[in-house]
Amino acid sequence: MSFELKLDNAKYWRDCVEAIVSLVDEGTFNISKDGISLRAMDPSGISMISFSMPSKAFSKYEIDKGQDVGLNIDNLSKIMSRTRDDEALVIKEAEGKLLLEFVGAKSRRRYRLHLIDVRKKDDKEPKVEFDAQVEVDGEHLKNALKDASLISSYIAFKAGKGHFTISAKGDSGDLEELNEVDGTGIRKLDASKDAESVFNLEFLENMVRSSPMGNSIKLSIKSDQPLKLTYNIGDAAVTYFLAPYVEE
Amino acid sequence: MSFELKLDNAKYWRDCVEAIVSLVDEGTFNISKDGISLRAMDPSGISMISFSMPSKAFSKYEIDKGQDVGLNIDNLSKIMSRTRDDEALVIKEAEGKLLLEFVGAKSRRRYRLHLIDVRKKDDKEPKVEFDAQVEVDGEHLKNALKDASLISSYIAFKAGKGHFTISAKGDSGDLEELNEVDGTGIRKLDASKDAESVFNLEFLENMVRSSPMGNSIKLSIKSDQPLKLTYNIGDAAVTYFLAPYVEE
Amino acid sequence: MSFELKLDNAKYWRDCVEAIVSLVDEGTFNISKDGISLRAMDPSGISMISFSMPSKAFSKYEIDKGQDVGLNIDNLSKIMSRTRDDEALVIKEAEGKLLLEFVGAKSRRRYRLHLIDVRKKDDKEPKVEFDAQVEVDGEHLKNALKDASLISSYIAFKAGKGHFTISAKGDSGDLEELNEVDGTGIRKLDASKDAESVFNLEFLENMVRSSPMGNSIKLSIKSDQPLKLTYNIGDAAVTYFLAPYVEE
Numbered sequence: 088m089s090f091e092l093k094l095d096n097a098k099y100w101r102d103c104v105e106a107i108v109s110l111v112d113e114g115t116f117n118i119s120k121d122g123i124s125l126r127a128m129d130p131s132g133i134s135m136i137s138f139s140m141p142s143k144a145f146s147k148y149e150i151d152k153g154q155d156v157g158l159n160i161d162n163l164s165k166i167m168s169r170t171r172d173d174e175a176l177v178i179k180e181a182e183g184k185l186l187l188e189f190v191g192a193k194s195r196r197r198y199r200l201h202l203i204d205v206r207k208k209d210d211k212e213p214k215v216e217f218d219a220q221v222e223v224d225g226e227h228l229k230n231a232l233k234d235a236s237l238i239s240s241y242i243a244f245k246a247g248k249g250h251f252t253i254s255a256k257g258d259s260g261d262l263e264e265l266n267e268v269d270g271t272g273i274r275k276l277d278a279s280k281d282a283e284s285v286f287n288l289e290f291l292e293n294m295v296r297s298s299p300m301g302n303s304i305k306l307s308i309k310s311d312q313p314l315k316l317t318y319n320i321g322d323a324a325v326t327y328f329l330a331p332y333v334e335e
Numbered sequence: 336m337s338f339e340l341k342l343d344n345a346k347y348w349r350d351c352v353e354a355i356v357s358l359v360d361e362g363t364f365n366i367s368k369d370g371i372s373l374r375a376m377d378p379s380g381i382s383m384i385s386f387s388m389p390s391k392a393f394s395k396y397e398i399d400k401g402q403d404v405g406l407n408i409d410n411l412s413k414i415m416s417r418t419r420d421d422e423a424l425v426i427k428e429a430e431g432k433l434l435l436e437f438v439g440a441k442s443r444r445r446y447r448l449h450l451i452d453v454r455k456k457d458d459k460e461p462k463v464e465f466d467a468q469v470e471v472d473g474e475h476l477k478n479a480l481k482d483a484s485l486i487s488s489y490i491a492f493k494a495g496k497g498h499f500t501i502s503a504k505g506d507s508g509d510l511e512e513l514n515e516v517d518g519t520g521i522r523k524l525d526a527s528k529d530a531e532s533v534f535n536l537e538f539l540e541n542m543v544r545s546s547p548m549g550n551s552i553k554l555s556i557k558s559d560q561p562l563k564l565t566y567n568i569g570d571a572a573v574t575y576f577l578a579p580y581v582e583e
Numbered sequence: 584m585s586f587e588l589k590l591d592n593a594k595y596w597r598d599c600v601e602a603i604v605s606l607v608d609e610g611t612f613n614i615s616k617d618g619i620s621l622r623a624m625d626p627s628g629i630s631m632i633s634f635s636m637p638s639k640a641f642s643k644y645e646i647d648k649g650q651d652v653g654l655n656i657d658n659l660s661k662i663m664s665r666t667r668d669d670e671a672l673v674i675k676e677a678e679g680k681l682l683l684e685f686v687g688a689k690s691r692r693r694y695r696l697h698l699i700d701v702r703k704k705d706d707k708e709p710k711v712e713f714d715a716q717v718e719v720d721g722e723h724l725k726n727a728l729k730d731a732s733l734i735s736s737y738i739a740f741k742a743g744k745g746h747f748t749i750s751a752k753g754d755s756g757d758l759e760e761l762n763e764v765d766g767t768g769i770r771k772l773d774a775s776k777d778a779e780s781v782f783n784l785e786f787l788e789n790m791v792r793s794s795p796m797g798n799s800i801k802l803s804i805k806s807d808q809p810l811k812l813t814y815n816i817g818d819a820a821v822t823y824f825l826a827p828y829v830e831e
Contacts, residue, residue, distance in 0.1 A: 159755060162733075162755040162756065165733045166733060166756075168733075169726075169729065169730050169733065171726070184756065192767075193762070193763045193765045193767055193768055194760065194761060194762045194763065194768055195760070195761045196730060196758065196759070196760045196761075197758065197759045197760075197761075198734075198756060198757070198758050199756045199757050199758075200755065200756040201755060201756055230417075230419070233417065234417050234444060237410075237413045237414060237416075237417065238446075259407060259410040259448065259449060260410065260414075260432065260446060260447045260448040260449050261446070261447050262444065262445065262446050262447075263444070263445045263447075264442065264443070264444045264445075265442065265443045265444075265445075266441070266442045267441045267442065269441045271441055272441055272442055478665075478667070481665065482665050482692060485658075485661045485662060485664075485665065486694075507655060507658040507696065507697060508658065508662075508680065508694060508695045508696040508697055509694070509695050510692065510693070510694050510695075511692070511693045511695075512690065512691070512692045512693075513690065513691045513692075513693075514689070514690045515689045515690065517689045519688075519689055520689055520690055
């Protein structure tokens with residue numbers, strides 16, 4: 088195996104890894120001519136991440152043939168957290184390990200990470216024809232999740248023509264959050280018919296954590312079907328799926 | 336029961352609730368034509384809070400007749416902590432619950448809180464003819480409490496004509512803090528005779544926590560009698576009483 | 584015994600005490616005509632601090648005759664942490680205790696600390712003829728220690744003519760950090776021959792914590808010998824020694 092990739096700003100890769108580690112602690116990157124991708128379910132099987140970053144996002148992208156790189160994402164994330172300002176990052180294979188080289192003006196740090204075998208599961212994206220798509224400001228959604236977390240461990244998303252409502256019910260009381268589609272909080276809303284589902288808040292909070300400040304998050308909803316939550320980090324696309332919560 | 340109150344700045348009510356929750360986790364607000372008030376002892380019975388906020392502090396204040404609203408103050412405080420900038424707050428009764436509606440430019444959040452029965456105790460304010468009254472800058476007092484907490488769990492306040500001294504004694508050593516009445520740290524001092532008492536630091540720290548930056552805190556002292564500690568949050572008046580500590 | 588010392592800026596002494604308490608929780612200051620000094624081993628015996636501060640660092644330095652002042656450095660450090668801006672500090676003996684008087688514009692705080700007997704050990708500085716001396720920017724070194732701590736509890740310093748390398752090996756992978764001697768990260772490097780040793784990271788992190796922002800830290804290295812790590816806080820000199828880690 089042999090590849091060498093370079094990013095002019097190491098923080099770009101740090102942010103991508105954060106989006107992945109928020110859901111899974113190990114995973115296999117597939118490095119192909121087109122780019123890097125990773126698909127993995129969280130250990131509980133309730134949610135999935137599908138990550139892809141095109142080769143054009145890199146300032147250097149050299150690869151022989153497609154290959155899989157299994158990593159402890161937790162360790163990778165810790166190393167990436169040490170990124171300094173103005174560092175470039177070289178990612179390559181070296182002696183059966185993954186070499187991460189941070190290149191600053193006057194110093195170089197080289198981390199070598201062991202490769203691991205990650206058991207491949209048949210992680211297919213759920214196929215859903217969604218009834219509603221909502222584009223929300225990332226900070227607006229993060230705030231709404233925090234509001235709900237004071238009341239419950241679950242949150243309901245309800246979208247229809249011209250309205251998107253967030254609600255939560257708990258022992259102490261309940262919350263209802265009405266939003267106008269105004270280009271600020273709710274940026275866009277397309278609904279062919281009403282859709283409503285309840286989701287686990289902790290998973291949602293992990294999913295939105297790494298969405299870049301100022302960006303939109305897109306929610307795709309269909310009643311009692313998995314949620315699809317997507318956002319971009321530069322050219323990279325982050326997609327999460329989350330099974331609905333069904334009260335027993 | 337029926338009432339509807341409005342504050343143009345929800346943070347005002349948030350700050351008031353913080354001053355209450357620092358001492359008690361449930362309580363009954365009395366809503367009358369004149370305003371809102373609450374009086375409650377902390378669970379240990381060592382201290383008491385007496386809170387009042389006149390109707391003029393509200394931009395809308397509609398009420399049929401006086402009534403009691405028992406609440407879990409802990410839950411109320413968590414909800415108020417989610418106040419955003421530039422939100423107004425409507426407080427009203429709805430279907431036997433307390434409705435808190437945060438009104439922003441483009442969104443509304445409605446929390447409904449269950450009402451609870453709070454066992455009414457005969458919570459009368461202690462009647463003391465204080466010998467000394469000291470008006471202290473809030474930050475100055477907070478700092479003095481932190482100083483003392485390094486030495487002991489108790490602090491002594493000693494006031495007399497022209498002097499106010501804070502002291503603490505502990506296993507590692509002792510502290511004495513002398514203050515001039517200068518208009519900055521100690522803003523005013525009236526003492527008919529010397530007064531000295533020792534108080535529990537943790538209670539004092541909870542009491543001063545919510546005093547607004549830049550405000551004065553007024554201490555009323557009489558030897559071996561409860562302390563009276565008061566400050567204002569806008570038009571609202573916060574009064575705490577704290578029993579003196581008597582060494583056994 | 585009788586002495587009275589004064590510093591125009593209490594924060595100076597606070598910073599010195601922080602450098603000491605990072606390694607030992609009790610110790611004996613020797614106060615002589617020349618200045619104050621303290622030498623102590625940490626409880627585990629792996630490391631040592633040697634602190635000295637010349638009399639000229641003080642704005643007032645009055646002393647009868649040399650004497651020892653044994654203190655709980657932990658308590659001293661807590662008290663010093665309460666230093667406010669623009670306070671002077673008077674250190675003197677009073678009734679068999681150490682009196683620390685913080686003098687602000689309009690208030691005085693007097694702490695009295697018990698003196699304690701600290702068992703005197705024969706704490707001699709190790710005599711080593713070092714092969715390499717490296718002057719590193721303090722923040723650069725702190726960052727390198729944090730990098731290594733993600734990988735291991737130990738770090739290797741390797742210095743030779745024109746190069747200084749930091750490395751760490753762990754279960755998840757390894758790290759190698761190459762530095763140019765450029766006047767920024769690595770400010771100076773003198774090596775008569777190659778020197779390499781491995782040290783405990785936690786001790787190193789404690790040692791560098793109090794080095795003032797922007798200052799240099801000097802590392803003296805000889806293979807398999809104790810490290811000498813020194814920096815200045817104003818006129819005061821802080822020297823640590825740390826035994827090398829030898830893999831069993």
